[in-house]
Amino acid sequence: MWVGVVSLFPDMFSAVTDHGVTGRAVKQGLLEVDFWNPRDYTHDRHRTVDDRPYGGGPGMLMKVEPLRQAIRSARAAAGGSARVIYLSPQGRRLDQAGVRELATRERLILVAGRYEGIDERIVEADIDEEWSIGDYVLSGGELAAMTLIDAVARLVPGVLGHADSAEEDSFTAGLLDCPHYTRPEQIEGRRVPEVLLGGNHEAIRRWRLKQALGRTWLRRPDLLAQCQLNSEQQELLAEYIRENDT
Numbered sequence: 001m002w003v004g005v006v007s008l009f010p011d012m013f014s015a016v017t018d019h020g021v022t023g024r025a026v027k028q029g030l031l032e033v034d035f036w037n038p039r040d041y042t043h044d045r046h047r048t049v050d051d052r053p054y055g056g057g058p059g060m061l062m063k064v065e066p067l068r069q070a071i072r073s074a075r076a077a078a079g080g081s082a083r084v085i086y087l088s089p090q091g092r093r094l095d096q097a098g099v100r101e102l103a104t105r106e107r108l109i110l111v112a113g114r115y116e117g118i119d120e121r122i123v124e125a126d127i128d129e130e131w132s133i134g135d136y137v138l139s140g141g142e143l144a145a146m147t148l149i150d151a152v153a154r155l156v157p158g159v160l161g162h163a164d165s166a167e168e169d170s171f172t173a174g175l176l177d178c179p180h181y182t183r184p185e186q187i188e189g190r191r192v193p194e195v196l197l198g199g200n201h202e203a204i205r206r207w208r209l210k211q212a213l214g215r216t217w218l219r220r221p222d223l224l225a226q227c228q229l230n231s232e233q234q235e236l237l238a239e240y241i242r243e244n245d246t
């Protein structure tokens with residue numbers, strides 16, 4: 001997958017390009033991230049990238065010309081087949097369904113805003129989709145763009161080795177995760193559930209599924225409502241509820 005990023009702070013993106021699963025994907029050539037900085041398209045002495053809003057009021061906007069040129073350059077590099085996404089608080093809320101949709105694209109251009117945002121005419125003329133990562137206030141679009149890159153890259157074939165492939169296991173897709181345990185067997189008197197210490201893999205599978213269903217029921221009934229539970233899952237959840245309905 002190729003991602004073109006338009007941002008005033010390209011160095012921030014080392015968080016995804018230089019670390020972990022996504023960093024490895026870049027090394028392996030499964031993910032490519034290129035950058036266009038609007039500041040490189042300024043021509044004044046101060047390399048101005050912000051501008052005052054018509055109508056007054058607090059805050060600044062991204063200056064139109066440098067931003068437009070950066071987007072145009074990114075589009076040209078993409079060969080015109082890229083989907084141009086503006087990360088903005090006004091955008092569609094990102095969830096795993098949206099990530100799956102975005103992961104079908106071979107090429108994405110992500111425009112990360114700073115200040116109060118960008119001129120609406122750029123949204124109309126140059127942007128295909130607006131996306132938000134949630135209802136909280138960030139200082140710019142870069143962290144949202146990195147979140148999107150990380151989530152989408154994980155769905156690119158080959159990025160998740162077998163070690164991590166549990167991620168999209170249909171077995172628990174759409175549910176919260178079960179509790180996890182590793183050495184030592186006891187921490188301040190708290191022990192690992194016996195089922196996990198034995199070798200009964202079917203019992204372990206059922207225990208983990210029951211825990212995932214139960215925790216989703218307790219903490220995120222909204223997610224559970226979206227799940228079509230099979231008979232085994234319904235039975236395990238009913239068992240969990242009987243054991244935990246305070």
Ligand SMILES: O=C(NCc1ccc(CNCc2ncc[nH]2)cc1)c1csc2nc[nH]c(=O)c12
Nearest residue numbers: 087088089116132133134136137138140141144
């Ligand atoms: O660029 C982003 N944020 C920078 C930012 C934050 C606040 C304001 C100020 N808006 C004034 C206002 N709002 C409502 C009424 N008046 C403008 C720009 C961003 C991109 S995706 C995303 N997803 C989740 N949260 C985010 O902040 C983002």
